[in-house]
Amino acid sequence: MKTRAIVSIAAIVLLTVSAPAAAHHSFAAEFDRNKPMALTGKVVRVQWINPHAWIHIEVEKPEGAETWAIEVGTPNTLFRRGLTRDTLEIGAEIVVRGFGVKGDALAANGREITFPDGRRLFVGSSGTGAPDDGLDPNE
Amino acid sequence: MLRAMVSMLLFVLAGCEQRSEPDPYTTVVDTKQLMNWILDPNADVIWDSAGFEVTAEGTRSLAPTTGEEWNSVRNAAATIAEVSNLLMMPKRARDDTIWMSSSQGMQTTAVQLIDAAERQDADAVFDYGGELFTYCISCHDVYMLPAASP
Numbered sequence: 266m267k268t269r270a271i272v273s274i275a276a277i278v279l280l281t282v283s284a285p286a287a288a289h290h291s292f293a294a295e296f297d298r299n300k301p302m303a304l305t306g307k308v309v310r311v312q313w314i315n316p317h318a319w320i321h322i323e324v325e326k327p328e329g330a331e332t333w334a335i336e337v338g339t340p341n342t343l344f345r346r347g348l349t350r351d352t353l354e355i356g357a358e359i360v361v362r363g364f365g366v367k368g369d370a371l372a373a374n375g376r377e378i379t380f381p382d383g384r385r386l387f388v389g390s391s392g393t394g395a396p397d398d399g400l401d402p403n404e
Numbered sequence: 405m406l407r408a409m410v411s412m413l414l415f416v417l418a419g420c421e422q423r424s425e426p427d428p429y430t431t432v433v434d435t436k437q438l439m440n441w442i443l444d445p446n447a448d449v450i451w452d453s454a455g456f457e458v459t460a461e462g463t464r465s466l467a468p469t470t471g472e473e474w475n476s477v478r479n480a481a482a483t484i485a486e487v488s489n490l491l492m493m494p495k496r497a498r499d500d501t502i503w504m505s506s507s508q509g510m511q512t513t514a515v516q517l518i519d520a521a522e523r524q525d526a527d528a529v530f531d532y533g534g535e536l537f538t539y540c541i542s543c544h545d546v547y548m549l550p551a552a553s554p
Contacts, residue, residue: 291544291548309459309460310457310458310459311456311457311458311459312455312456312457312458313455313456313457313458314451314452314454314455314456314457314466315450315451315454315455315530315533315534315536315537316451316533316534316537316540339534339537340455340530340534341531341534341535350456350458350463351458353458355458355459355460356460
């Protein structure tokens with residue numbers, strides 16, 4: 266009985282220490298808090314999907330246009346904040362603030378969008394361990 | 405009277421001394437492997453089978469278009485429903501509070517997804533797919549440590 270308890274506790278400790286963050290919803294697993302960025306680009310594609318919606322924008326750079334994939338919150342939470350799949354018009358120029366992905370991929374975790382009319386909207390996910398940048402009204 | 409009491413006492417003690425039979429089941433993979441090898445791939449089937457893609461060419465639904473594709477969604481939902489049981493196993497459950505309520509919520513949602521897939525209801529698969537994610541979050545927020553940044 267005592268041995269079983271000790272083994273169980275050890276197993277729990279090991280599992281806790283070694284458990285990685287799942288790819289779907291832990292900021293630290295995919296994105297780099299040391300890579301804050303602001304991207305201005307035209308919306309070219311919107312993926313209105315679970316668990317995260319994605320907004321793809323074409324960013325003009327001196328060396329040519331780059332298409333960036335921006336991960337935002339779940340469609341349900343975006344909808345509650347007033348964003349639908351039809352709100353972001355293809356071709357609209359927006360400013361996205363967020364944090365870059367780990368590595369060199371053209372992808373980022375989007376925290377805030379500034380629309381052409383100047384409106385700003387928090388589009389990130391709450392409770393994912395993202396940096397406390399003051400943009401999340403829930404944190 | 406005394407003999408009866410002693411007999412009863414010996415009977416009770418004999419019951420306490422009996423060794424319980426070992427469980428007929430055991431966990432084969434750990435929780436991390438369960439997530440990565442079984443739950444996550446099946447959740448991806450659900451999530452990849454619903455929603456929309458909007459481009460300059462228009463809006464495209466991502467919902468299944470064949471019976472076989474709908475069956476894949478149903479099968480994935482059924483797998484998630486049963487994986488919920490695996491999470492609640494005595495040998496795997498971390499506690500009987502948030503772990504259990506999250507697992508039960510995930511199972512309830514998975515049952516709804518089975519039904520939605522059988523009815524080929526794309527909107528329901530999308531909505532319940534979002535609900536499924538909330539139960540992932542509710543558990544991970546409590547029991548999963550964030551990966552250390554380099």
